[in-house]
Amino acid sequence: MKIVVTVKLVPDTNADKRIDPASKRLVRTGVETVLNPFDEYAIEAALQLKDKAGEGTTVTVVTMAPESGKEVVRKALAMGCDDAVLLSDDGLAGSDVWGTAYALAAAIKKSGFDLVVCGTQSTDAITGELPGALAEFLGVPGLTYVRKVELNGTTLAAERETDNGYLKVSCPLPALISVTKSIGEARYPSLKGIMGAKKKTIAPLTLADLALDAPVGSVGAKTEVLALAQPPAREKGKVVHVADGAEGARAIVDFLKEKKLI
Amino acid sequence: MKDVIVYVEHDGGRPRRVSLESATKAKELAAALGGKTRAVVLGKDARAVGAEMLTYGVDVAHVAEDADVDAFAIDPQVDYLEAVAREAGPALIVVPYTMIGRDLGSRLGARLGAGMTADVTDLKVEGGRVACVSPKLGGLTITTCGYLTDYGIAAVRPNAFKASGGQAGGEVVELAKPAGKSYAMKVEDVVVEAAGEVGVEEASVVVSGGRGVGGPEPFKTILKDLADALGGAVGASRAAVDAGWVTHSHQVGQTGKTISPSLYIAVGISGAIQHKVGMRTAGTIVAINKDGSVPIGEFADLLVVGDLFQIVPELTNHIKSGAHHA
Numbered sequence: 001m002k003i004v005v006t007v008k009l010v011p012d013t014n015a016d017k018r019i020d021p022a023s024k025r026l027v028r029t030g031v032e033t034v035l036n037p038f039d040e041y042a043i044e045a046a047l048q049l050k051d052k053a054g055e056g057t058t059v060t061v062v063t064m065a066p067e068s069g070k071e072v073v074r075k076a077l078a079m080g081c082d083d084a085v086l087l088s089d090d091g092l093a094g095s096d097v098w099g100t101a102y103a104l105a106a107a108i109k110k111s112g113f114d115l116v117v118c119g120t121q122s123t124d125a126i127t128g129e130l131p132g133a134l135a136e137f138l139g140v141p142g143l144t145y146v147r148k149v150e151l152n153g154t155t156l157a158a159e160r161e162t163d164n165g166y167l168k169v170s171c172p173l174p175a176l177i178s179v180t181k182s183i184g185e186a187r188y189p190s191l192k193g194i195m196g197a198k199k200k201t202i203a204p205l206t207l208a209d210l211a212l213d214a215p216v217g218s219v220g221a222k223t224e225v226l227a228l229a230q231p232p233a234r235e236k237g238k239v240v241h242v243a244d245g246a247e248g249a250r251a252i253v254d255f256l257k258e259k260k261l262i
Numbered sequence: 263m264k265d266v267i268v269y270v271e272h273d274g275g276r277p278r279r280v281s282l283e284s285a286t287k288a289k290e291l292a293a294a295l296g297g298k299t300r301a302v303v304l305g306k307d308a309r310a311v312g313a314e315m316l317t318y319g320v321d322v323a324h325v326a327e328d329a330d331v332d333a334f335a336i337d338p339q340v341d342y343l344e345a346v347a348r349e350a351g352p353a354l355i356v357v358p359y360t361m362i363g364r365d366l367g368s369r370l371g372a373r374l375g376a377g378m379t380a381d382v383t384d385l386k387v388e389g390g391r392v393a394c395v396s397p398k399l400g401g402l403t404i405t406t407c408g409y410l411t412d413y414g415i416a417a418v419r420p421n422a423f424k425a426s427g428g429q430a431g432g433e434v435v436e437l438a439k440p441a442g443k444s445y446a447m448k449v450e451d452v453v454v455e456a457a458g459e460v461g462v463e464e465a466s467v468v469v470s471g472g473r474g475v476g477g478p479e480p481f482k483t484i485l486k487d488l489a490d491a492l493g494g495a496v497g498a499s500r501a502a503v504d505a506g507w508v509t510h511s512h513q514v515g516q517t518g519k520t521i522s523p524s525l526y527i528a529v530g531i532s533g534a535i536q537h538k539v540g541m542r543t544a545g546t547i548v549a550i551n552k553d554g555s556v557p558i559g560e561f562a563d564l565l566v567v568g569d570l571f572q573i574v575p576e577l578t579n580h581i582k583s584g585a586h587h588a
């Protein structure tokens with residue numbers, strides 16, 4: 001059984017994120033890069049499946065990122081993944097969801113898979129649209145927002161979150177899922193894991209290795225940024241100190257009335 | 263000429279409000295583009311929901327009460343949507359930016375080679391082209407994007423547009439079942455845990471609790487009571503979710519939901535940046551906190567400094583009794 005986990009490298013949440021007005025892209029230099037926090041749950045889910053399945057099951061991390069992201073990928077290996085594929089190419093810069101999914105699909109097909117596990121969304125883009133597009137390009141059933149997953153032989157059984165509960169779903173492998181944090185807290189790399197990660201392979205891939213039929217990167221983009229604007233900052237509002245509940249409630253009711261909200 | 267196709271998410275015979283909002287916006291866009299507004303309604307109750315969509319200005323409601331739509335996840339919907347899109351020709355396709363909408367939009371986008379825009383909060387037609395506005399980087403930047411493709415897919419954020427019904431005209435048309443398809447992702451069971459509750463993404467009023475709420479009970483009692491009195495939903499900070507007091511589906515913020523209700527009431531929440539990015543586009547923000555120097559005070563429209571356990575129940579009583587009408 002071969003499990004592939006897709007991870008994205010994102011600027012640290014606390015970093016000062018900027019968009020370059022000229023290229024209209026996220027400035028990724030000079031900011032600390034981390035594993036997309038959502039993808040730690042994806043890694044955790046894959047490792048849980050591996051722990052259960054035992055011998056013969058491997059977890060491969062696949063990421064499309066600049067080569068400088070190598071050290072971040074090592075964290076996934078330190079957590080327990082077996083090896084990694086780092087898809088890096090200047091020609092990939094400026095890829096939108098379509099291009100990213102298209103190129104990643106080719107990389108994943110090349111490495112082979114029974115199950116692909118994605119995070120639900122990335123903290124820098126928050127589109128959450130990559131997993132669906134990736135499933136489509138891989139030509140396999142895809143299920144997002146998975147909170148529980150089991151493999152029974154070559155059948156996948158999963159629970160998908162809904163707004164008011166969940167769905168129980170099953171499908172044959174190969175398949176793709178994206179998982180939520182309900183899957184369980186992500187494990188920390190152990191010291192042994194960190195040491196071991198240094199010996200694990202991070203295989204480089206470039207566009208030349210993939211021989212794609214359609215253009216990706218900025219030339220293949222299907223959308224264009226027309227304008228960027230700074231939203232108006234929210235002003236500091238009124239602050240009222242109240243002596244008791246009645247006074248507090250009154251202050252809020254008056255305010256909501258003034259705003260015509262009640 | 264360009265048609266605008268709206269995928270209608272529905273539940274229990276009722277379209278979700280985001281779909282009504284989308285249809286209303288779609289009508290305006292279709293008028294500007296010189297095309298038709300089409301709705302796609304699938305699965306159980308599709309005919310009735312389709313008929314209701316006509317009152318929101320839809321010209322053609324394409325419906326299919328196909329059991330496969332409810333028996334299998336996602337793929338049947340994508341096939342139907344694809345069929346309508348190909349029939350309409352170059353078009354704008356509007357899906358809700360919800361769990362289901364994100365899946366449909368992205369699968370369809372991959373299949374049609376369409377430009378995809380996510381978390382769209384405004385849509386306009388400028389010089390015959392559709393422009394999509396969406397906040398990026400937690401609302402720090404507002405981008406306007408255009409499509410470079412025949413088909414464009416916009417996933418729109420709930421509460422971004424106003425729904426306006428009461429219109430006449432239009433027709434309901436049955437869709438033919440896409441031929442030669444087989445489906446693998448079988449729905450074994452649908453478990454409803456919170457029947458009739460509006461999700462935080464869709465509610466126009468959200469009452470959120472944080473660490474200050476102190477435990478799971480107040481979420482079910484005092485916060486829920488206030489949310490009910492205001493016709494809203496209960497949200498939460500990550501601290502409350504991580505403590506196990508409420509489920510993750512209630513979480514607002516960077517690793518939860520990004521929402522734009524008209525009123526957001528933050529109860530016992532300090533207003534960390536990761537929380538702020540999920541709710542900063544709310545219409546009005548009211549915070550209740552015992553500490554007057556919390557970060558949320560910097561961007562709330564009203565910060566009431568006091569004890570939440572005293573204030574919230576009193577507030578609920580006021581709202582319920584309609585005392586504010588006096």
Ligand SMILES: Cc1cc2nc3c(=O)[nH]c(=O)nc-3n(C[C@H](O)[C@H](O)[C@H](O)COP(=O)(O)OP(=O)(O)OC[C@H]3O[C@@H](n4cnc5c(N)ncnc54)[C@H](O)[C@@H]3O)c2cc1C
Pocket residue numbers: 013037471472473474475498499500501502513514515516517518519529530531532533534535536537540550551552553556568569570571
């Ligand atoms: C990668 C990452 C992602 C994150 N994603 C999210 C996210 O999606 N959403 C999110 O919310 N956070 C997120 N966080 C966490 C965030 O940084 C804060 O830790 C969190 O929002 C704090 O929650 P809180 O405001 O409930 O708790 P606290 O900061 O502890 O605030 C509790 C507040 O309650 C007040 N209080 C206590 N008792 C009372 C009382 N009786 N009456 C009135 N007030 C009272 C206190 O004065 C205090 O201000 C994320 C963090 C990271 C690193």
Ligand SMILES: Nc1ncnc2c1ncn2[C@@H]1O[C@H](COP(=O)(O)O)[C@@H](O)[C@H]1O
Pocket residue numbers: 006007008009036038039042062063064065100104117118119120121122123125126127128129130131
């Ligand atoms: N460049 C990338 N390389 C590998 N995986 C990615 C990349 N971008 C997105 N993903 C995966 O897709 C998920 C959703 O990302 P997004 O659609 O960008 O919000 C992430 O959690 C990752 O698992």
